[in-house]
Amino acid sequence: MLKFTRSFQAFFLRLSKREKFIFYGALFFVSLTLLDQLVVSPVFSKIKFLDAEIKDRETLIKSSLKIVTQKERILSARNKYSYLSSGFTSSDTEVTSLLKEIEGMSNKSSVYLVDMKPAAIKGGSSEKFMISLSCEAQMEQLVDFMYNIENSDKLLMIEKYQISPKSKESSVAKCVMSISKIVIP
Numbered sequence: 001m002l003k004f005t006r007s008f009q010a011f012f013l014r015l016s017k018r019e020k021f022i023f024y025g026a027l028f029f030v031s032l033t034l035l036d037q038l039v040v041s042p043v044f045s046k047i048k049f050l051d052a053e054i055k056d057r058e059t060l061i062k063s064s065l066k067i068v069t070q071k072e073r074i075l076s077a078r079n080k081y082s083y084l085s086s087g088f089t090s091s092d093t094e095v096t097s098l099l100k101e102i103e104g105m106s107n108k109s110s111v112y113l114v115d116m117k118p119a120a121i122k123g124g125s126s127e128k129f130m131i132s133l134s135c136e137a138q139m140e141q142l143v144d145f146m147y148n149i150e151n152s153d154k155l156l157m158i159e160k161y162q163i164s165p166k167s168k169e170s171s172v173a174k175c176v177m178s179i180s181k182i183v184i185p
Contacts, residue, residue, distance in 0.1 A: 091121055091127070094127075094183060095118045095121075095129055098118075098129055098131060098154075098181050099116060099118070099131065101152070101154055102116065102133065102156075102179060103116070105148045105149060105152070106135065108148065109141050109142075109145035109148060110137065110138075111135050111136070111141050111145040112135060112136045112137060113134075113135050114133075114134040114135055114136060114174075115133060115134040116132070116133040117132055118130065118131055118132075119131060119178065126182050126183060126184045127182070128181070128182050128183075129180065129183065130159070130179070130180050131178070131179045131180075131181075132176075132177075132178050133176070133177060133179065134174070134175070134176050135174075135175050135177075136166060136172055136175070137172065137173065137175075138171060138172060138173070139171075142163065142175055146177075149179060155182055156179055156180070157179070157180050157181075157182075158177055158179055159179065160177065161175060161177035162175065162176045162177070
């Protein structure tokens with residue numbers, strides 16, 4: 001190492017004033033480049049990475065705030081459509097409720113129920129309760145009854161129906177229909 005130092009001193013002493021100036025300038029630019037590559041660039045890349053991460057988190061927070069501000073609207077909509085879910089009621093309770101609902105509609109429309117019985121219950125992600133019924137009424141009353149079923153807030157739907165006159169010259173119509181209700185647990 002001592003030999004290197006002496007040879008460097010000898011080399012440096014032989015340089016002219018202009019060559020020493022160029023040597024110092026080159027040494028300055030090499031030092032500046034090393035400083036940039038070893039210190040400044042890593043710091044700026046880390047800052048850039050953190051800025052991007054902050055922007056991502058801000059976006060996530062903004063979307064979460066939007067959901068939180070809509071919480072009341074979502075809860076009121078859930079309560080508005082609470083009839084879609086029967087909660088933890090049993091199938092028997094649901095069928096009984098459905099039979100009472102249909103009986104109330106028939107009384108309101110002055111339709112005489114001849115026979116009404118539960119049919120198949122289909123499972124899956126939702127339950128479908130079926131009711132088969134036979135009824136008699138004037139055609140206007142029967143149409144009113146069917147209209148009330150289809151427009152019920154309990155999501156009742158007439159799956160199929162068959163209407164025929166009770167007798168040849170009678171104004172009373174006889175109807176057999178299947179009514180379903182879908183319940184989302």
